[in-house]
Amino acid sequence: MELASGVDAWKNTANRKSLRLDLDESINMLGASLRAHIGASLAQFQAAFSQLTGSPTRVLAQPPGTRTDAVWTSVTKAAKDLLGTLDADEAVRASWDDLVATAQNRALGGREYRPIAELLFDQLRRRGLSAKWIFRDLISVIAFGRDPYAIPIGQSSVPLQERIANARTHVGTPAQVEPVVVWLGYQGEVFMHLSAGRVTFINAHWAVPNARPEGQDFEHKEELWELVRSDDLFKVAKMVGEESDVDFLVRVDLGTTTAAGALDRAVRIVNTILNVSIHNSGGIRPHLAQHAVLRSGKAGSLNSFVSPRETGFPRDHYGAGITADAIAKHGPRIASALAREELPRFLAAALEAQTIADRPFGRDMALRKPSEADISSVIPLADRVVQHVAAHAALGPNDLFDLLGKHWPHARWLTDVQRAVGMCLLGVGNRSELLSELTGEWLAKNPPRPWLLFVADRSGDLLSLCRIESERAWIRRMFASVSDHSEYRALIAYYTAEGAVLEARRRRVRNALVHGNPTSFAIVESVREYAEFLSRSALNRGFESYVQGTAPAAALAQQADQVTAMQGGQDAASYWRARLVTRASPGAESS
Incomplete structure (x- = not known):
């Protein structure tokens, strides 16, 4: 509802008919268990949606951001309520029941299980879980009946219904909420130190050697040592002629949250800083080479494989200097704003489109x-x-x-x-x-x-x-x-x-x-x-x-x-001369 930008999405009769067909198709694919669980919320949304699509052109022609009529607020509230119901523990378990029932029904001749599995996948993702890993766990539980984290060697005696019940319990378990920090390693010789909001830029060539216990103290030293002590991650050159895996590090503190999708969230935050800085001042775009996720202070997922550098000038020291200056100029204010609130959806979409154009x-x-x-x-x-x-x-x-x-x-x-x-x-x-x-x-x-x-x-x-x-x-x-x-x-x-x-x-x-x-x-x-x-x-x-x-x-x-x-009639030279006099006068604030 929020992403349907432009008045043509609703004003055009054919588009409204297409949206209705999409909605009907999705509803018809629901399994019996989930349909019963979300019945009230779904009916409320359908009624609000029908009221909107039958509204006069004056209402349908309102662009995003200006839709304040009751029909718009009603359908938006109903959509949020429906999503809230779908995100609940029992709704996820209901989708699991539908998936099992569909898979066991030999009379079905199509691929009816597929939209149910896709919906369950999306429910897990919205709950802050890694849907891919949850599905892998479910395969292990269904196959052997053991705890998904145990090694199922020789285990084959657990009854099928018990395995299905264990999987149902696992799929409905909420995501763990804990302190999550992401470390990103970039190539690009953007040598600087900046700390603002929840983001810290650090020169890897200085920080990695000093992360050892005998090295100089610096902010977040213990975290970095936890990651580099095995000498597999964020390696920097020690001798002339050696290549460093990374040139600078960015630490992103996501706060107390779920670990699923932490890398993508951290990259979006850093990309916002980079995109705005480079858009305003120019420079080269650093290349993300490695990453690591810390959960409650302990290393979680990481990638020690160094992805290849992208095309561009080799060893563009001048371009890297421009980027460093741009980040130093714009980065602190952007990082502080991102710590205050998430980048609004439409502003993020505008930045993405501008980055593509640039x-x-x-x-x-x-x-x-x-x-x-x-x-x-x-x-x-x-x-x-x-x-x-x-x-x-x-x-x-x-x-x-x-x-x-x-x-x-x-x-x-x-x-x-x-x-x-x-x-x-x-x-x-x-x-x-x-x-x-x-x-x-x-x-x-x-x-x-x-x-x-x-x-x-x-x-x-x-x-x-x-x-x-x-x-x-x-x-x-x-x-x-x-x-x-x-x-x-x-x-x-x-x-x-x-x-x-x-x-x-x-x-x-x-x-x-x-x-x-x-x-x-x-x-x-x-x-x-x-x-x-x-x-x-x-x-x-x-x-x-x-x-x-x-x-x-x-x-x-x-x-x-x-x-x-x-x-108002003043020329530019006179305006700036007056400004300089004002700045130089006693008691005036410096610009």
């Missing part, structure tokens, strides 16, 4: 030229990102597209000013000292002044370096707009009109790509920058609101102070 253009894929398919996929993926963020913020997709479109003119102006500076600093000409001076300040990590003031103060010097005569007039105009509000206002009017054209074209291209209609690649390329702006703006603002714990709808609509001032 991947062909990342540093890891620099040895491969992006194809037309890679570039074309940006348009529908960007659209999906915005729709997911809209659902997260309880906004209609069209409303969010309109909000983001209002941010476009100023953002486009900033980008064009930066492009103009880049054209002047191409390195063509003989004025090397001036070029070095300007390039040094432009690329400095900690510049002495805001970059717009740099443009305003050094525009003459920048123009003197410009050797692209065909662009000189445009560059001069862009530089002038930093200090001349009338010039800025004229450019904003142009960018606003441009945005309206691009939005209409983006929708047309998106529909063509999604529905398989032919479209010109040149048209696709013409809206790529605009589509990327929409998705990045939506994701960045939505994620920032999550990190800060603020309302996402307000964050998506908020304008920066600079934009508000410039819309």
Whole structure:
């Protein structure tokens, strides 16, 4: 019910009919025991579902995140109640009874057992158990009647009904809840130490040797020693010329929980930090090589096999440094937010779509030229990102597209000013000292002044370096707009009109790509920058609101102070000069 994104999932009559057929098919596959156990909850859900599908178009057209009508809340509550009933101990045992009865019924000519087994598998997974291992245990119990953890040598005298009863008891046993910690070993030379929330990044080349009792003390030393004392896991080079299995470690404390799926949960947490950091700042993607799970402080499942490195630059020290800086910059706030609450479902879906869109253009894929398919996929993926963020913020997709479109003119102006500076600093000409001076300040990590003031103060010097005569007039105009509000206002009017054209074209291209209609690649390329702006703006603002714990709808609509001032008639240079005076005044807070 929650994942049926988009109004077409419910507004379209054929889709509602298909959803009803799916539901009827699932219900018809239920066994007699489970059907009797969940009868009341199932009937309540069916009634609420029928009421929803018979609702007027006004209700069915509501997008995810805005569905507050009684029919929506009723069907959602009924669905949660039904799932709660299915997760209970007796419901799992009822599914087991149905599976046994179906397997023993020789009159059945189909594979009626299969959907029952699949449902039981999913029930176990939802209860925090490893369904795969539980089914292996059940095979052992049914075959020999012994405890699933015993070695059944020579045991063959346990009656069948007792074996079935023992298996029924085992399958209905709740998962053990205990402290669970996951250690992940990555390759990638991202050397850093960071601890925030429940996540800790550690340099493996330093930590693994020091995990020995005689080594230096550090946080979580005892846990790491528990894992590396046998010298089979997280091995690092000891001699020149040796290869390390891992370069850095990430410890993820999942708290008191079940151990099933612990690795996947930990990887999702780390991937959230990595994906946001790399999306914002670039860098290479570290490669997960090994892992280990600690249950109540003791080693549980682990993987000491070193998976091969992925494609990319070999020994990309510079890219690894970018990644380390990105994690240091963004990681602590993200880790703290993830410790506070789980990443909301729709925001997680938006991040996943954006990561897929970014991947062909990342540093890891620099040895491969992006194809037309890679570039074309940006348009529908960007659209999906915005729709997911809209659902997260309880906004209609069209409303969010309109909000983001209002941010476009100023953002486009900033980008064009930066492009103009880049054209002047191409390195063509003989004025090397001036070029070095300007390039040094432009690329400095900690510049002495805001970059717009740099443009305003050094525009003459920048123009003197410009050797692209065909662009000189445009560059001069862009530089002038930093200090001349009338010039800025004229450019904003142009960018606003441009945005309206691009939005209409983006929708047309998106529909063509999604529905398989032919479209010109040149048209696709013409809206790529605009589509990327929409998705990045939506994701960045939505994620920032999550990190800060603020309302996402307000964050998506908020304008920066600079934009508000410039819309009120102030030019960019004057705004930043006033800001510097305010910061320098006695009693003012440092920025």
